[in-house]
Amino acid sequence: MKFNINKKAATATVNHEGAIAYSLSPEMELYTAVATTLLSDVTYEKADARMQRIIELLPQVAPEFIAQLAVYARKEMNLRTAPLVLATALANVHRGDSLVSKAVAGVVQRPDEIMEMLACYQVLNKREGIKKLNRLSKQMQKGLATAFNRFDEYQFAKYNRNTEVKLKDALFLVHPKAKDEAQQVLFNKIVSDEMATPYTWETELSALGQKVFVNAAEKQAAVKATWEELIDSRKLGYMAVLRNLRNILQAGVSAVHVERVGEYLANENAVLNAKQLPFRFLSAYRELMNVESGYNAYLLDALESAIASSVQNMPGFNRNTRVVVACDVSGSMYKPVSKNSAVQLYDIGLLLGMLLQSKCKHVQTGIFGDTWKRISLPARNVLSNVDVLRKREGEVGYATNGYLVLKDLVDRKYVADKVMLFTDMQMWDSNTNNVSNVNTLEYQWRQYKAIAPDAKLYVFDLAGYGHSPIKQQGRDVFLIAGWSDKIFAVLEAIEHGEDTLSAVREVAL
Secondary structure, three states: OOOOOOOOOOOEEEOOOOOEEEEOOHHHHHHHHHHOOOOOOOOOOOHHHHHHHHHHHHHHOOHHHHHHHHHHHHHOOOOOHHHHHHHHHHHHHOOOOOHHHHHHHHHOOOOHHHHHHHHHHHHHOOOOOOOOOOOOOHHHHHHHHHHHOOOOHHHHHHOOOOOOOOHHHHHHHHOOOOOOHHHHHHHHHHHHOOOOOOOOHHHHHHHHHOOOOOOHHHHHHHHHHHHHHHHHHOOOOHHHHHHOHHHHHHOOOOHHHHHHHHHHHHOHHHHHHHOOOHHHHHHHHHHHHOOOOOOHHHHHHHHHHHHHHHOOOOOOEEEEEEEEEEEEOOHHHOOEOOOOOOOEHHHHHHHHHHHHHHOEEEEEEEEEOOOEEEOOOOOOOHHHHHHHHHOOOOOOOOOOOOHHHHHHHHHHOOOOOEEEEEEOOOOOOOOOOOOOOOOOHHHHHHHHHHHOOOOEEEEEEOOOOOEEOOOOOOOOEEEEEOOOOOHHHHHHHHHOOOOOOHHHHOOOO
C-alpha cells in the first residue's frame, strides 16, 4: 500500500476458523501485525483494516516501544510502509519530547520516504483542501529535517518523482537548515528544478523509449547496448538486477555481461549491503524459470549463492540438536504478500523453513494441511527446495491441522530439542468434532512434553492476525513473527535467555 515474549497470561478467544486461540499482549500483537505486512490485502483483513488495527493498538503501548519498533522494522526487517505508519501515528499520540523526531529520522532511509511520510501524515490526519499539510507536527518536521541532511544530489534526483507530495513541497514544508554551502546549493536546485538527471536504469530506458527506430532489429540492438552499458557502469542496484533478470536475458546481452550479472548477484558484500527480504530472491528465481535461455542454470546457481550469503551469519544448530521444521501449506496460506506479488504466504513459510533447515545438522522437515508429511530434502539449494515443495501442492490437503506434527512425534516417541512451525496461526481440526479439544496444538504439546520435557516449540507467525494457537507460558513456547531473515536473530536471542521483543527494546533512538 502506498500513501503517495512470552506472555504470562493469555485470554481465550477464537481464530478466523472458529477454533480456540489465545490473545496476545498489545506489544506482541503490534509487533506481529507490523512484522507480517506490506500493508496489502491478506486473507482475513484488508490493508486499511490492518493499518487501522495497528493505529488502534498504539494507545495501549508505551510510546518508546512504538518508536523502537518503527526503527527496528525499517532498519532490521527492511520493511518500508509499516514503519512510516508507526512513526507518523506516533506523532499524533505523543507530545512533549524528541521521541517522535528520533523515530522519524531513524525510519527515513531513502529520500522518497520523506514524501511518503508527509503523504501518510496527510491521510492519517484526514487533511483535505489546498493546504493539506499545514500545521505539521513540529517533532515530525524536526525529524524530516534531519533526514534531509543525509542525502546527496544523485539520491534526491533519483527519487524526485511526480507524486502528490513532491520533493519541492517537502522542502518548503520541512525547512531543513543546510549543513554547509554545498547543501544550500543543492536545496536551491531542488526549488528551481535544476538537479542533474540521475543515471539509472529507469532514466536510461525511458530515454531509449523516446527514440524512433527504423525497425525492430535496430531497437533490439539499442536495448541490448543499453543494458550492457548499465551493467558495465556498476550503477545498476542490486534490487534492480533482481527485478530485471528476465529483461536482461531477453535483451540478449553478451555472455561476458551475463557473467558479470551472475558475479554481482553472488557477491557476498553486495548481498549483505542490499539487505533484501528473502522472498525477493525467490521472486527472481521464479522469473528465471519462465525464461528460455542457455544462461538460466548459471544465474539460478548465482541466486542460490546469494540467498546463502544473505543468511551466512544466521545461527544454526549442531549435530546434537534435533530439530523439526513444519511448514503450513493450508488454503489460507495461498495469499500474495502484496497486491502485485506472485509470492504467497505459502512460499514465505517454505522459504523460511528451508533457510532454517540449511543451518541444521540433524533435522526432519515436512508440510502440513489435512495431514502431516515428512519430506527429506538436501540442506543446500534453498530456492530449488522451495520449488520442489511448491510442486507438491495439495498432497497433504488444505486444512490447518498443525497438531498432527506434534501427534506424530508423540506416536513415534521421537525426542526433538526444537519444533519449528511456520504458519498463519489459523489452526483448527478438520478431522473430528473435537468436543474434548484433544486435537489441538495446546493439548498435543502437553502430551509431547511428557516424552520430551526439555523440548521447545517455536511458532513463526507469518500473518499477524493477533492471536496464537497455544499459550505462551514458561520457557518452552515462543512466538516469533515476520518474513525477514531477522526472525532467526530473534531465535538466537531466545536461545540466550531473552524474549521475542528484546531486540526491539534494545534499539537506540
